[in-house]
Amino acid sequence: MRTAYSVDSVRAAERALMARVPDGALMQRAAAGLAVACGQLLGRVYGARVVLLVGSGDNGGDALFAGARLARRGAGVTAVLLAPDRVHGGGLAALLRAGGRVVDAPVGGGADGSADADGSAGVSERALAALDGARLVVDGIVGIGGKGGLRAPAARLVRAAAASGALIVSVDLPSGVDADTGQVRGDAVRADATVTFGTYKPGLLVDPGREYAGAVRLVDIGLDGELGAHDAALEALQYADVERLLPVPGAESDKYRRGVVGVVAGSARYPGAAVLCVAGALRAGAGAVRYVGPAADAVVARFPEALVSAGPPAAAGRVQAWVAGPGLGDDDAFLRDAVAADVPVLIDADGLRLVDVSAVRGRDAPTLLTPHAGEAAALLGVSREEVEGARLESVRELAARYSATVLLKGSTTVVASPGGGAVRVNPTGTSWLATAGSGDVLSGLAGSLLAAGLGAGDAGAVGAFLHGLAGRLAAEGAPVGAQDVAEALPLAWRDVRGA
Template identity: 55%
Template sequence: MRHAHTVTQVRDAEAPLLASLPPGALMQRAVHGLLSHAARRLGRIYGARVVVLVGSGDNGGDGLWAGARLAARGARVDALAPGRTHPAGTAALLAAGGRLHVVPDRDTGDPGQPDQGQHPFRTPVSGPRTGHDTAARLLAGADLVLDGMLGIGGKGGLRPGYARLAMLAPAERTVAVDVPSGVDADTGAVAGMAVRAGSTVTFGTYKRGLLIAPGAGHAGYVELVDIGLALPAADLTALEDVDVSGLLPVPGPADSKYTRGVLGLVAGSDTYPGAAVLATGGALRGIAGYLRVASTQVAADHVRRAHPEAVVTQVDPGDAAAVLAAGRVQAWAVGPGLPPDATTARVVASLLATDVSVLLDAGALGAVASDLRCVAALRDRVAPSLLTPHEGEFSRLTAALGWDVEATARALAADRLAVVRRAAAELGATVLLKGNRTLIVDPDGRARVNITGTPWLATAGSGDVLTGLCGSLLAGGLSPMDAGSVGAHLHGTAGARAGRPLAASDLPALLLRRGQL
């Protein structure tokens, strides 16, 4: 499992080490990991062309020290500095034969202003001034670029000089030091230009901004280097394959289809029958042993033809009594293909009044957002609830709580995790906010982020498959947090293995099982 911490937690963990170790020792641990990663990326160091983008902080020092060691092994190393630099790292680079270039800010012409979030006491960089055309040429010709302009303390947008270098850095050949410059290490927010890296070497622990969108999209592959930090419980986690394998139960000799769990799925309509078919496909690849599907005539006929394993009950729109009469279940999943209207609200209200887990998606979420009685029933229920909105559904749902829609959109861009935490707490439900790097958050604030997937999953019907799968995991005994995070992980893995472009109907057959992870 990946564990991510806040900047404050990292600083607090670094403090005792900085006090007890010789000066510079902690930095050298980081440099060793960065150097090893750079050497693997380069393959051959002698004669390689390396460019280091440096700022005044310790991340710039890491880059300069790594550059010095690469220069000592025969690489040509050029450091580009739009501002102040780390003195010891600068001296080491120059002593090893590296070159330091001052790249003045085109707007101010002054490379000596302190960097945002860095150390204002650093001395101004001295060295030959290099025009932006020369900087662009060096970056274009580099075999590897180390980005150490800003570190985990950087906030807000990059200054113009830094932003221009970030724009020029070739993403596929750039290694970010700890966090890409311009990415908020705590939130993943990106205000304007930020470095896009092919890989990131981060120290001590994962930073939240490396796992949460949009920062995760700038980080590339992330390698964690242990530098000996003693950290508290993680603020955010991410499941890996081995964790998912451990959470998926395996039937025993005494199990039957009933003991494995029964899912009730309310999905599809005469307008959207395919949603029921896709959700059923996802549910059948989960861990529940029995699936009851309640749907309208057209959708019910489609499900029977596509999935003979499902037990299908035909119901009229809004007939909550008929849905409940379909049979006893351990969990309900409701919403794919349903209209977000009063008929759906009646069904949702009845299911929320039960004592089993309930998953709400799509039309069910829309019905809740338009019916304050459903909102109250959701907030008051004792049994577990899992909500799986995309961003538009999330905005409409939180608007029913009195949130301003435009303010919510701005808040999501600034601190996505904090907003979902607030929503989960106010709704009294686990919220799975779909999107690039899906977030799953419990009402108590415990949070996970999904690190599998592909942008090709942004296709109609993909979410219906996820609903069926997560519902099956709920019925099989997983908590909403585990069902949501395991389901998102398997769904993302299936998407990554699908053809290009993928269709939602490709996904059920590609959903992974324990032995295949």
């Protein structure tokens, strides 16, 4: 399990560890790891031009000490100081002793962010010129406690760094990204790589912050023992976690023990939603799928093993979970019947628009809602942009408001439980999954896992992992359709199990 901790938890852990180790030991550990990562990115350190963008916090100190190590290996290192009067003294002295150079960034308007008359945003020409010919730029501007976008001088330097063509490496977190949420409120660094210390921060794993972080490397500075006293804010399943949760039939299994999932989906206008939902359920290991709805002919034509019924769901036969909503149109009769059942229910697509909030909140059995950003925005009464810019806040609010587990689909898929706790973030996927019907496959897949006995949080997280992995395997860098994703689910399953 990959875990991420809040800024408050990280700082508390750092304080506890610093009380037991020599002064400055944590910064030296961080700087050593940062220098190694920079050296590997450079390939050849000797003779390489490296520029450090240095703010006033500990990230600036990390950058300076790492720069000193690179300078001792023969790199030409220049530190551009955005706050010369508040720079980390020990780091600056170490860089100068190693032969590094220093340039003050602020002129005129200064570091408060005001611009000069020529529009240079308070940045000296020497600072901008230092970036010419740089192979690597280290972003040590703002630490994990930073809020809001970059101030004007820093933003000007970051734009110049991006234009220089140099590799950009952020220290702990890209400056301008909120460490706890991944939100970006203004200018921020778009890094090629981020070297983070002690533990992952939520903003590195959730978009839009994840997009700004580039490749993320975790450097161990000894925080593991201290973080154990704090609850993780975010969790990301890894292969071993998913393999442990996969429902695998035993010698005594029959179709009922493996789980029977009911599907209420499709309409005369959208029969394909029913077919794709059933496909996801069958490819995810359901012992049987009972389909209820008007697309029975289309479902049986594609999957003769499906058990079809004219409805209502209560008369369809025994199921261990229901999936309701994909392609329903405006008819909510079968949806209401499924939601009233005393088994786990997954609600998606049209079901999210039609369902009665009080009916969801009043359920005793688990409920899993699977909205995309637009559907989540409608449920919350906000704009889609607000949801996409604050994915963690949005999924937590939905889970609390509906007393349900919520899987918020998107570039970063996240799963939150109604009781709080760590949000699960999905590490798999591909942009090619942004295709019609892909969500219907995911609904059937996660519904099958619910029927097999997984809890709503595990079913959502494992379903998203397998769905994202199947998308990658099906696409291999080329466009795919939802049927391709469904057909790749067995490949994803085998991949997880190491077969």
